[in-house]
Amino acid sequence: MKLTEDIKKRIDNYFDNISAQELYETAISKYGFKENIDIDLDNQSFSKVGQNVYSSNLDNRIDLDKMDHNTTPLAA
Amino acid sequence: MHQFDGFHGTSFTSAEEILDSNYELSIGDDEWIGNGVYFFISGISSKPGEQAKLWAIAQAWDNIERRNRYKRFCVIKSKIEVDDNCLLDLTSEDGVSVLNYLIERFEDKISRLNKRFKYIDGLVINFAVKEGILPIEVVKGNFYIKFAKERIKGFNLRTPNCTICTVLDPTKNIIENHIQSTGDIGNEAN
Numbered sequence: 577m578k579l580t581e582d583i584k585k586r587i588d589n590y591f592d593n594i595s596a597q598e599l600y601e602t603a604i605s606k607y608g609f610k611e612n613i614d615i616d617l618d619n620q621s622f623s624k625v626g627q628n629v630y631s632s633n634l635d636n637r638i639d640l641d642k643m644d645h646n647t648t649p650l651a652a
Numbered sequence: 653m654h655q656f657d658g659f660h661g662t663s664f665t666s667a668e669e670i671l672d673s674n675y676e677l678s679i680g681d682d683e684w685i686g687n688g689v690y691f692f693i694s695g696i697s698s699k700p701g702e703q704a705k706l707w708a709i710a711q712a713w714d715n716i717e718r719r720n721r722y723k724r725f726c727v728i729k730s731k732i733e734v735d736d737n738c739l740l741d742l743t744s745e746d747g748v749s750v751l752n753y754l755i756e757r758f759e760d761k762i763s764r765l766n767k768r769f770k771y772i773d774g775l776v777i778n779f780a781v782k783e784g785i786l787p788i789e790v791v792k793g794n795f796y797i798k799f800a801k802e803r804i805k806g807f808n809l810r811t812p813n814c815t816i817c818t819v820l821d822p823t824k825n826i827i828e829n830h831i832q833s834t835g836d837i838g839n840e841a842n
Contacts, residue, residue, distance in 0.1 A: 579746065
């Protein structure tokens with residue numbers, strides 16, 4: 577199988593004719609997709625970290641309140 | 653038309669059922685490259701039959717019970733036939749381009765909700781097949797698979813050591829089966 581015009585058209589046709597909400601619900605309920613709620617902090621560092629709470633409907637929460645507010649290198 | 657041999661390692665008891673049903677009873681859920689029956693095939697390794705045997709031996713071990721679940725293994729050699737347009741070959745640039753384009757369009761749509769998914773190969777392939785987007789019947793890919801030695805010694809590389817394929821509908825794409833080898837786990841595991 578190659579990414580021919582026909583294959584591209586089949587893929588485009590599907591995504592052009594489904595709403596984002598419908599795709600989201602189908603992906604989770606029928607195919608077991610999971611939301612990516614990770615925060616990608618690789619190779620980053622911050623001179624200051626403010627108060628920040630990340631939450632999602634999956635109840636995964638990262639509370640940054642308790643972190644050092646001065647210099648917090650977060651690189652892996 | 654593409655034709656190649658696939659090697660499926662399992663217990664001797666399961667092998668008998670597989671031969672009777674042409675794999676109908678062994679279609680599994682898997683996130684590697686989609687739901688189907690899995691085979692070791694020639695590619696990165698020139699000895700897929702040997703890898704199927706090592707897989708059957710590794711899978712026999714029950715780490716909780718500390719004993720083998722079955723005493724005899726079996727390797728079935730199957731002839732797989734698939735139209736070129738229905739083979740998603742993820743060991744090739746062509747196949748990877750198809751998967752990447754599919755994921756790009758998927759991600760583009762979902763990002764409109766300010767959401768992100770974890771895109772796992774097998775889930776995306778299952779989605780593309782069952783939604784009727786792509787006419788996929790067989791998928792090939794290179795993977796790093798841990799056999800008994802790798803599990804015992806704690807090897808966990810990223811470098812692929814196997815080429816595997818999954819056949820989504822065995823009754824359609826598997827045209828011949830026969831037993832390649834059998835043996836006792838105890839004699840082989842050491």
